[in-house]
Amino acid sequence: MTLPTREQAQRLMQEAERLNPGPWARHSWYVAEAARAIAQRHPGLEPESTKIAQQSVMGYLHDIGRRAGKTAMRHTLDGYAFLMEQGFETAARLCITHVFPIKDLQAVACQWDCSAAETAFLEAFLAGIEFDLYDRLIQLCDAIALPTGFCLMEKRLIDVALRHGVNDRSIERWQAFLGIQQAFEADIGCSIYTLLPGVVENTFGFESSMLPPAE
């Protein structure tokens, strides 16, 4: 696996956030933490501490293409090119695969701002790979992490729809995300939400101040 260490990933993210500050960096941190928590429970993801850390790093760097500025689909290619230059091929792959719960260029949520050549590259890239558990894990974690914390997947999907709109593939995308969640839950034997602290508070805005006073 060609991945940076956690410390290297942190430095890369600090630099990226300086170049393009925004909520995407906090979102990335939560994706990393979700990946760590779910990987720890997953029988297919080998629960060794080094491997768990690797899955966390993959989550942390999946949106690093945002270092190049405010872009839409281009952030996948920018992240891929940047991490390939650094020699981190495994992490680079996730920069592309995380936006494709369905392996189809027509089925994405964000605006298409890639050139014809870049589109051809993406098409060939996707045609040349089979999604593995790591791709699926980061797709899942991307869909349950707001910049403020972990949340119900349905909330995150609506959050994306409110910001980017919907299209005629949206329902299919949402079903694909829910299917990925179900597959992981079948493997880990519990709800993913039981592994993620703060889901209720972050999804429903429930604060402890709303609790009745203790008797």
Ligand SMILES: [Fe+2]
């Ligand atoms: Fe993301």
